[in-house]
Amino acid sequence: MSPTIKDVARKAGVAQSTVSLVINEGKHISQATRQKVLKAIRELNYHPRRSARVLATRKTGNIGFILADKYFYQAEPFYTRIFLGTEFEARKHNYYVLLTTVHEEFNPKKSIPRYLMEKNVDGVILTGKVSDALILYIKNSGIPVVLIDYFPKEGKFPSVLIDNLQGAYEAVVHLIRLGHRRIGFIGGTIDHPSISDRFKGYGQALEEFGLPKNSSLVAKDLPDSSAEDGYRAARKLLKLSTPPTALFATNDSMAMGSIRAAREAQLKVPDDLAVVGFDDIEVATHTHPPLTTMRVPKEEMGTLAVRKIVELIDSGDKFNEKTLIATELIVRGSCGATKV
Amino acid sequence: MSPTIKDVARKAGVAQSTVSLVINEGKHISQATRQKVLKAIRELNYHPRRSARVLATRKTGNIGFILADKYFYQAEPFYTRIFLGTEFEARKHNYYVLLTTVHEEFNPKKSIPRYLMEKNVDGVILTGKVSDALILYIKNSGIPVVLIDYFPKEGKFPSVLIDNLQGAYEAVVHLIRLGHRRIGFIGGTIDHPSISDRFKGYGQALEEFGLPKNSSLVAKDLPDSSAEDGYRAARKLLKLSTPPTALFATNDSMAMGSIRAAREAQLKVPDDLAVVGFDDIEVATHTHPPLTTMRVPKEEMGTLAVRKIVELIDSGDKFNEKTLIATELIVRGSCGATKV
């Protein structure tokens, strides 16, 4: 058996509670006893047991991380990166992160992570589009919540979001500046706030530069936002009598699918068709040509979410600020801005 | 405050310990009281608190999942998939999975996950090549360990491994059967047992079919096993006076890099150069042509590892079996077996 606080107390010749005070940096401990205790701790290689602490303090030191499973199964390690960011930051604050995936539809029996039932987390980070019902359930259970990359139509929540509107706007402006006048939009389900914002950004850019909004150039509500979806959508757009000369896709997968469609249509990217994606996933570097895209700082989102939730946990506050994270245009080959 | 076992006991009019017996399906409980208690539990919506249980039983219900961080940062969600497999299976056994990443070099101060110090896991799954020192440290701490996809040169450990030798053998035989005689090998650091086994499998296939082993066709010890590594290695091989007509890469990233090299050398894949990879990562579907590869069942590895560790935890046994997982050849466009 590994040593307990009692062993330390005995060895140091002090009371158990004194040891506890030393460990927790309580006030009113003399240097002398502090040293004695620390020495005993060192010699015994003592580490307080988390479980005992949890019971006594009623703080678990755990943060739940909930992710809609469909995101985790997709190829891009987008959310994995976010998770990694949380894990890293959580470690600094001495928290563990418990990851669970849930199905998108809410099911009171299955959707509620065990750790909520078992009172085993101090706060929960919800990532991507999970069901609003689940979000509400957790919020109502009184436990702090932070949302990442999703925001329900109703309600107020602390959240870390991508500045989607601005990002999309910049991406499209970039294309416009390169001389494009017919810019297609390829996007996922528009009822996802992120996508809808990106669509707005697209529209805003067109407007601002006095370009017509042509609905035939818009392929939205693609169900999976997958490469396949992008491929099919792009193929359709490219068959128009006057096809677009540039495409803005709301994620890199679809952008990659578009590139494939262009190649099959014997079009050269970027000369015949410029393509800009969104997310900056790793693979986007490996396409031919490499993809120009809006980078989303994934780890950073995780980091900020953890800071936010730790703050909420510690302070007991109920603030609901949104944090908007700026994206960054990464210019590679697919938009034609860099002449090779 | 949510209800505790006391509340249930009071409501049901029984002793606390009786409630506990009902919950834990102890023997010697009459139907009548069982029903009474269950009713009270239902009405109060009672859930035992994990932390209290942990303290009382000295079982945490947690499994540690340790991963060398460099793996997690790479694009392919290979280990993510494995992790997902563990999380899924762990849930079934009512365990949580705590993920930590560690640096590859062992550092007694930083490498040892907190949950080990804090006695907060019942067992640990180590994935990929982490330092042997860490593995030993954990093993010696007396806590059950299961390794996934790595096995140190010395020592005995329960493990879940890919049948790398057989897999590589089959991949190369596939190329031989397609008529190739000059087959290149592109591989990562050979001191990784998986890679070394794949190299052996490669050699074995050549031998068996009476093909010469030509060291100029072998590019091994590529440091990162990245697409870039594969690209550079392939470029070199393709510049030989008599270049290979086929390449076997020890992972898909390198295979993808090889395809890029071929394209740049104006070689058509698979006609001028056949390529077979290993792993079957998602992106491999999206290359042009799609990659033929050996599929590694990632989720399955995670599942098996969890089953194994739960067994070790429950039984207290110290078995050290290796479990070899078979790979499966996925024939797509890059090997030339399917005529398009």
Added chain:
DNA sequence: GAAAAATATCGAACCGCTTCGAATAATTAA
């Protein structure tokens, strides 16, 4: 120099559950 205030340490209660021996009730064996 005595009262008041601040500092240092201790003991005991408590967090919410499990578990084990004791107590009681119901059955069975003799």
Added chain:
DNA sequence: TTAATTATTCGAAGCGGTTCGATATTTTTC
């Protein structure tokens, strides 16, 4: 019918920490 089993329930003692009120010791204040 009584002793011996067996089934059922209970009470109390942990598990390993934290925390708060009490006590003892110093230091400050006037």
